[in-house]
Amino acid sequence: MTRVAIVGAGPTGLFTATVLARRGHRVTLVDRDPGPAADGSWARRGVMQFHHPHGIRQPIVDVLGTDLPDVGAALVAAGAEPILVKGHPAGLRSRRITFERVLRAAAVTEPGVTVVTGHADEVLSDRGRAAGVRIDGAVLEADLVINASGRSGRLAEGLRAPETSGDCGVSYVSRQYQLLPGAQPGPSSSPVGLISRFAGYLGVVFVQDAATVSVSLTRRDTDEELADWRFPEVYEAVVRVVPGLAEWTDPARSRPITRVLPGVHLRNTYRGQLDERGRVALPGLIHLGDVVCTTNPTAGRGIATSLSQAQSLTGLLAEHPSDVLAATLAFDDYCTTSIKPWFDDHQTSDPAAVRLLAGEKIDLTRPLTSVHITAAADANPQLAPIVAPYLGMNALPSSLAAAEPAARQVYATGWHPAPLPGPTREDLITLIHQTKPTPTPA
Template sequence: MKVIAVGGSVTGLAAAAALADAGHEVLVLEREAAAPPSTLDEAADGWARPTVPQAAHSHAFGSRGTNLLRDRLPDVYEDLLGAGTGRVNLADSPPPMLGDFAREPADDDLNMLTVRRSVFEWVLRARALSRPGVSVRTGATVRGLVTGEGRVTGVRLADGTELSADLVLDTSGRKTDAPKWLATAGLPVPEQTSESCRITYYTRYYRRLTPAPPGPLNRGFGAGGLWDSYTAVLFLGDGDTFSISLGVLPDDKEMKSLREEEAFTAAIRATPLLAGWVAPGNSEPISPVYAMGGLDNSSRLADPAGDLPVGFYGLGDAVCTTNPAYGRGVSLALAHVFELVDLLAAHPTVDRAQAARFAGASKGLLAPWLGESIANDRGRAGLWAATVAGERPQMPPPGIVTFGTAVAASTKDAQVWRRVAQVMMSLVSPAELYANDEITERVGRALAGGPPPQLPGASRADLVAAVRGATAGQQAA
């Protein structure tokens, strides 16, 4: 089958590699005209991706995606390890409060890779384009779809060129123009829903200068926590690199200066859990501070029983986006890619039945994570908004498991910790955490004596004071 993938970032490259391995021919259309770095070192030092706004920020490569790479794209997995990517199993670093932690067979799946996004994408691109069935065309902007006999048969580029294919994939990410393409072609457009994540991120990259980690690693792949008005998470990268991302409410005026290096550093130093990592002599910054806002939990998932375009499928962020704080983007994109690969093997005819099957598989895969992200973001944003306003946060009803209560209980109950980890790593459905009678009982029992001690973060007053002090010092200078 001849396939066109519109978008040459992680989802498009992974789709190209996986489909080529299944015997298909794939042309990747990349809007960006600039040539990618020619070496891994150049990519690692900062690969500018203006068409991929999230590329400059921290990434978690969770268990579902890591295991798929290992099992179904093993050459990519091995090359990532050769590029300095670290391997982590979360069960090797359970909360110390759990005491004698006994591993279970399911823990073997709690794998993660620690690597910068730029290194990950460069390795994936090199391996994808090494396949005989994959080619790429850069500087190619799609302006519309070509149709015939009631189905999509190709794409139309900005210069008027028409390219034909048996199947067109939208791998262009959260900024996709697919609704416009479909509407112009007279094809059904899936209903779009969107709700703000109510968070803005600030990220900076560092190189560790010490032989051992200069601070605790309470998350296996890094360190961090969520406090009453912000979140701060450190992500280990390839080699001796790491990144730190701070998240705050978009309308938190006191935190607007986090885009300035002095204020960003001050906020980290005010967070005891992470302060040691940026102490003089322990690390050096290797990037500016990057900011990213305007994030939504959104869906363009089609109704399997409704009217569907034939020969055109969206993958990953092009059809569903969730708050990147949960680190599921790459894992879910890879899972979505292999849903398509397996569907094409079982149902190779491009027709209405195939479209319905893929729409059903897409909804089954992605909708639960969208719902969880929306619920968690509402709770977290409500907590932060109340704190910023000097009000008392509203507590969840008794007997209801939320992400916050589950995480708190996970420091006292190994089975709750395991289930939280499995859900965070996209290995089991969110319902297995939030709507499971045994887990609900365990959470209630673990928290009956009160919540556990909170991770060492900054109070709202301390955080504001630190950021104001850094800003004032900069203005004085």
Template sequence: MSNRIVVMGGGISGLSAALLLARRGFEVTVLERDQAPPGELAAIGDWHRPGAPQTRQLHTFLGLFRQHLRTHLPDVLEDLLAHGAEEVGIATPSGEAAAGAEDLVVLASRRPTVEWALERALRREPGAEIRYGTSVRRAEVQDGRISGVLVRGGVIDAGVLIDAAGRRSPLRDEFTVLEGDEECGVVYNTRFYRLLDGVPRPPLKRGVTTMVAGDGFGGGLFYHDNRTFAIGIGRLPDDNDLKALREADAFDQVTALFPEFEPWLRDGASEVLTEVVPMAGLRNSLRGLAPEAPLGYGVLGDALCTTDPAFGRGASVAMHQAVMFAEAFAGDPGSLPGLVREVTARAKEWVRPWYDDSVQADFVRTRLWQASVDGHPLPQGAGVPPVSLFSLMEAGEHDPHLWQAAQRVAGLLAPLDSLDTPENRRRLQEVWASGHRPQPPSGPSRADLVEVLAASSR
């Protein structure tokens, strides 16, 4: 039996897992259906990625992602920073550093830039091989064990197959079962820009992002590498009045309504890099191995779990699971087929609370937005809200302890159940007792957006 590990998919999870495993001495082959990234980072915007269309959407890389890079792949982090990515502190709302909060740092980078750096590092590993333009058609199974994969031109032998092929993995129906599946309830429209040379970077509200909340919609500006940034606006899938957001002119007129975006978009500040790219059909999904899945088959990243991009968790989850695989695989190659099944089960249980949280948060947001769209906005609760990521995030604007507790969880650096402590409850009450309340959206209303969109279509 071959000792080769085949990784199906060269996205964030596949590249990270392959790199970590190659550095532990395993023979790894990554098979990626898309073409290779360009050699020069300057051409990264032209990289055609039909296999991972979300690469054209705005991304933020949370604290956990940056921490794993720092700990396990420091050369990749260094390379990213040397090529225009930035580390940005989030220890306080204003981004100042604070003692004991050195982990509260996020990475500003476009998603393809991260893949570019991971693949550069992988290419330097003697035990690793990456084949682009190579689509896995099916897994080869003998006596209930993985024996290889079929690609055009024949079979590649393998003892282990790690499925990192994303949300549309071709093996998902055969070897995995859905354990949870809920609509995110949002459609995103995103456009990328670059700040022109000499233009100072306008302020960001939180870390690398400035979020805007509306009555029935939401949006954000994400700062990336090399002075690039993206603006995304989310709407309900059935909100046809906002559908025209996917048109460039209409999108530009809407983004111009937000005071937070104005310094970035005003004449002479930035240039447009892309069209408006819509992304619909998003789901929170959690999968587990099917009982009949062959020995030697494992899953990670989006192929195992997807969560609403609004929380920016996907890449961190993918990287964390890659680390889980690599750490478990320290033993001899013969034990890997059994281990891969066990690690997949553990990776699924690790991500489950984040999946549940995304489902719950999407449910609440969808209800709020739908009520606004229907013209009957839900009243704000009068009393102290229960402890949650969002209530602590809001209150954290006035209490650094709550801010850090919320940011640590938002960055996946601490578990969700670390939020509900007697101290956090007491502090939340104190913030409310002092009269601070979450501010209602101050920017344009949905009616303003609808009016602008209707006018732009005339």
């Protein structure tokens, strides 16, 4: 039996704690957030993405089905709705708060898991190995420390090589709505709900659990003139004129249940287990989840890549019960081959998506990215059998190479993905100027 300290009680930490406890380890889960309030509300401060749209992809469902089937069943019982595409499971419709609440309930009631509310100040070491964590000045001894502190976590910052990163190139705002009793759903165009690219911006509706939807507007980071749709008055005016979004947010169909929430400073990041010398600097310390990899949240891959990591790590720890260093090195190899490719994909596809938002034509002298290849499937349905596994995260981005020649032929004909009819960027700027609140004099 091993004493394990896990820093971070997001989905990654909660999943890992529960699985390890069921395999006989004594786990202490540390997080600054105390969990849901007595009235059921949950601010989850410090987790920017908590109340933004989420897609629970099928790989997440599969991980739960393998390692925590009771949690998967509890999610459905809590209102998460299975998604079927042509009769095949494709994920769950669920808000992050519902998903995390169910995971947390499983972890905090699991024998062998102790939850501590506090701030992890530093990882402690003894004779060159991790020996625990200092929490608000107090010492928590452990044989294994797992850093699952999230995309903003800076624990043990100096014990790995610097991250590789790049801007996603976009920012967004979102708001959640509750459908009124008896209200029928609005229009949909994809398994998650509605995804629409207009001239200069994106409008997306995520259908979630308990008759709720999350509605988002995405712009290029550099398009400051659209940034003012973060104001509630402006946001509501904009969604009222955008096709699809207008139907979902019609006051006769739904009512807002959150503030207008910004999603800014979005970055793709990757950082493995090794230091600049190519070594594990502190055996017994393993980094996991978003502290290893983050990708553009508008693609909804974060929980999938993090829980895939957690499943791999817990399996490797079982394979190497007395050799944490071997498990760490094997885990780093797994992340290099199975997680980093998603980061690499965003590093090339995000700039391409930004160029499409800006209205630029596709430059065939450049390599086609995943954005180009998946878009070409709209013009050539024969690409669908190759594109679909990638879109479902059942195949790595490299699988799209088989579709690249046919996609290139599509663009060589002059075809390009055209924006949908609707208000242009310039139309929205005019509307923003008309509805933006006047600053109050100091």
